[in-house]
Amino acid sequence: MSHADLSSLPITAFEDVAALSARRSVRWRPGLAAVQGAAHHTEVFTASGDAAGAGVALALALDDLQHLPRADGSEADDRRNVLWVQTRDAARLNGRPYRAGLPQGLQSRLIHVMAEKAEDALFALEEGLRCRDFAFVIGEMAGNAKALDFTASRRLTLTSERHGIPLFLVRIDAAHDLSSARMRWEVASAPSAPPEWNAQAPGDPAWKAELFRARSHAPGTWTLSGGETSLTASKAREDTDRAVADWTAGLQHRRSPRAR
Amino acid sequence: MSAKTPDAVSSRRILSIWLPAMAMDRWRNAGGDDRRALDSRPLVLIADTAHGPRIEAANSAGMAAGARRGMMLADARTLCPDIVTAPSDPAGDLAFLEKLAIWARRWGPWSAMDAPDGLLVDVTAVPHLFGGEEKLVADVEAAFARRELGLRCAIAPTAGAAWALSHFGPQGAILEGQGDFEARLADLPVAALRLDDDVLTVLRRLGLKRLGDLTGIENGGSGRDAIQRRFRNRKSPAANPLIRLDQILGRVPEPLLPVVPQHMPLVQRRLMEPIRHRQLLDKVVEDLAQDMARELEGRGEGARRLELGMWRVDGEVVVRRLEMASASREAAHICRLFAARLDDVDAGFGIEMLRLRASWSEPLALEQGDIEAAVETHGTSLSACIDRLTVRLGAKAVSRPVAFASHIPERAQRWQPPLDPEPASQGELAFHKRPLKMLDKPERISVLYATPDGYPKRFRWRGGVHEVTRVEGPERIAPEWWRERGSTRLRDYYRIEDDRGRRYWIYRLGIVGDGRGGAPDWYLQGLCA
Numbered sequence: 001m002s003h004a005d006l007s008s009l010p011i012t013a014f015e016d017v018a019a020l021s022a023r024r025s026v027r028w029r030p031g032l033a034a035v036q037g038a039a040h041h042t043e044v045f046t047a048s049g050d051a052a053g054a055g056v057a058l059a060l061a062l063d064d065l066q067h068l069p070r071a072d073g074s075e076a077d078d079r080r081n082v083l084w085v086q087t088r089d090a091a092r093l094n095g096r097p098y099r100a101g102l103p104q105g106l107q108s109r110l111i112h113v114m115a116e117k118a119e120d121a122l123f124a125l126e127e128g129l130r131c132r133d134f135a136f137v138i139g140e141m142a143g144n145a146k147a148l149d150f151t152a153s154r155r156l157t158l159t160s161e162r163h164g165i166p167l168f169l170v171r172i173d174a175a176h177d178l179s180s181a182r183m184r185w186e187v188a189s190a191p192s193a194p195p196e197w198n199a200q201a202p203g204d205p206a207w208k209a210e211l212f213r214a215r216s217h218a219p220g221t222w223t224l225s226g227g228e229t230s231l232t233a234s235k236a237r238e239d240t241d242r243a244v245a246d247w248t249a250g251l252q253h254r255r256s257p258r259a260r
Numbered sequence: 261m262s263a264k265t266p267d268a269v270s271s272r273r274i275l276s277i278w279l280p281a282m283a284m285d286r287w288r289n290a291g292g293d294d295r296r297a298l299d300s301r302p303l304v305l306i307a308d309t310a311h312g313p314r315i316e317a318a319n320s321a322g323m324a325a326g327a328r329r330g331m332m333l334a335d336a337r338t339l340c341p342d343i344v345t346a347p348s349d350p351a352g353d354l355a356f357l358e359k360l361a362i363w364a365r366r367w368g369p370w371s372a373m374d375a376p377d378g379l380l381v382d383v384t385a386v387p388h389l390f391g392g393e394e395k396l397v398a399d400v401e402a403a404f405a406r407r408e409l410g411l412r413c414a415i416a417p418t419a420g421a422a423w424a425l426s427h428f429g430p431q432g433a434i435l436e437g438q439g440d441f442e443a444r445l446a447d448l449p450v451a452a453l454r455l456d457d458d459v460l461t462v463l464r465r466l467g468l469k470r471l472g473d474l475t476g477i478e479n480g481g482s483g484r485d486a487i488q489r490r491f492r493n494r495k496s497p498a499a500n501p502l503i504r505l506d507q508i509l510g511r512v513p514e515p516l517l518p519v520v521p522q523h524m525p526l527v528q529r530r531l532m533e534p535i536r537h538r539q540l541l542d543k544v545v546e547d548l549a550q551d552m553a554r555e556l557e558g559r560g561e562g563a564r565r566l567e568l569g570m571w572r573v574d575g576e577v578v579v580r581r582l583e584m585a586s587a588s589r590e591a592a593h594i595c596r597l598f599a600a601r602l603d604d605v606d607a608g609f610g611i612e613m614l615r616l617r618a619s620w621s622e623p624l625a626l627e628q629g630d631i632e633a634a635v636e637t638h639g640t641s642l643s644a645c646i647d648r649l650t651v652r653l654g655a656k657a658v659s660r661p662v663a664f665a666s667h668i669p670e671r672a673q674r675w676q677p678p679l680d681p682e683p684a685s686q687g688e689l690a691f692h693k694r695p696l697k698m699l700d701k702p703e704r705i706s707v708l709y710a711t712p713d714g715y716p717k718r719f720r721w722r723g724g725v726h727e728v729t730r731v732e733g734p735e736r737i738a739p740e741w742w743r744e745r746g747s748t749r750l751r752d753y754y755r756i757e758d759d760r761g762r763r764y765w766i767y768r769l770g771i772v773g774d775g776r777g778g779a780p781d782w783y784l785q786g787l788c789a
Contacts, residue, residue, distance in 0.1 A: 049722055050762050051697045055789030058696075081642065081678075095697035095787050099661040099673045102696065111678045113649060114657045127648050132639030163639045189761035191729070201732035202757035205789040226789070 118145030276422035420508035424452035446472030534610025562587025562624030695786025763788035
């Protein structure tokens, strides 16, 4: 079926599809920013009462920052600030950032914004993305706010790509609504690996992360674990692999209901 | 004892000017001929006190009639029934003295006020411009005489000596730094030391009436120790004669606060027609911001605080204040910040005048202009971004966490404005891991089943049951006894992970049998990544 479809297309279109498919079949892995550049707008969905969302957002941001190729003439040590925007609801559900628990390099570089409403948070996020003195921007919003519709999300994506400041938006207790984010993750905490010296203690954080929609990657599920400096990912299950192998088929499946 | 004065002091020259009748002179000069006519009769300036009017100043006829400063008016009336009164104006006197201090800088590079009625001018290395110190003094006298202000002045190597000579020495005294500096001051009364009244009383009772008595005691050897012992608790110079004596002789430095004139940048627009619409208002504010930017640029400064006053036709004044995170003089930036503040302005029947004032400005070097256009391509600067955020969200919404010296986790972090310098603090001793997120208020959890070791095996928080699989602890944090009440309980912190891998930071408040309440409660305070 798929063969028939492809052959019926004009040659140029076929080439485009092939190039697209080759590009998209690059699986996501940590440190990919070295090749592809940073992902500009990432959404991380998480449940309340669980700091996994903020943890993954920070880990992804730091991973990108570490692996990004440095432009000529930029400073050897990136000392730019980091903007962390929270709505009041998000802070009530998942707490505020705590300085002593942040990664070592970020402790003195954090600027925190507490927004009362979702509109204010979106304003703060956009202003942060426009500012050249931020390394990245983290947002935390609870629920599916009416203000955060597709237009707002598209606006954030465009601003982020225009100014080159990555945005990591943590969505707490939110449904997967329409969004123009380039990568969308669904994360939850996972049991951590036992530490070397005290097997009874919780170890380095681990998360089960599902990349359910991405513009330039095939979806998949990973178990991420982050130390202070590095992020490692291991393939979670066999069945996700199979799903990815039939990915073009999956694309067909997805397309057919929309075409109707 | 030789008066050994350091060279730096002996080479300095300070001019002290005392206006003995400043309030009176000012009152007379401020009015017309009628006030001059009144001045020939006994006249006093009075201030109202709880016990009736009190005399603040008297003219020469009043003095002759018996009126003195500090006397009640009723007492003066008994001596001289036809005494004339006028209200005194201490605030006006002070403002007048301030202006005089700036005016007096014509004789030296800087001047200081010596409230309530004196000035000190540094004339070091200046007298040759006037043809010598005598001519300088003559010039001062002539200048004050033209303004009809009575004065006494003196030049000496230290401010203290100049003050003493101007108040108690001969008119126009000039004291050289070399030679027997002390001997020339010896005949002055102890009041020349600028001491408080009660100290003067003590000295009078001790029989010390002249400066020579004090220095004479010093030369005797043990005298200084005796005075030192008597005034050992007096640390302020005005209460301790030895400090004042040392200041006069230049043995200890005496810092003076110079008067520096400052002008606030101010621009305003008077409008031909009162404006009622927002569009026009924005235009006028834009013009004002551009004027202000030009004004500030000329001074090499940037504004930190701006006040926009809007005068309405019906007599109301609306003021909008704006504070910026760092000095700025970009008109576009100022407009943008004010735009958010002008939404709730009620124009009423119209606004007829606008005034923009930079009440706080800081030096800002000149730099390449056209920043707002560059924003489109290169992004805004951090301070501009912070300004925009604070204007819309309020100053408290934008903050930065800083460490604070405390053991209690929620006290160990404070929030401060984002661009303030970080206070110095001791480095963290990272013996224990801290959670990534902290709840604003620790939330109580109900323990369903505890292990014999004491920590919960299963607990309920926000309606969900958590099964604890891994645990690390306890980390005991004792209450800060120097700050908190004695009945505060200690905390045992545990880092836990539940069956679904969620990691938390919980603590038990108190231990069983610590005598500070019943069974200890459990709280959840932090969420680990």
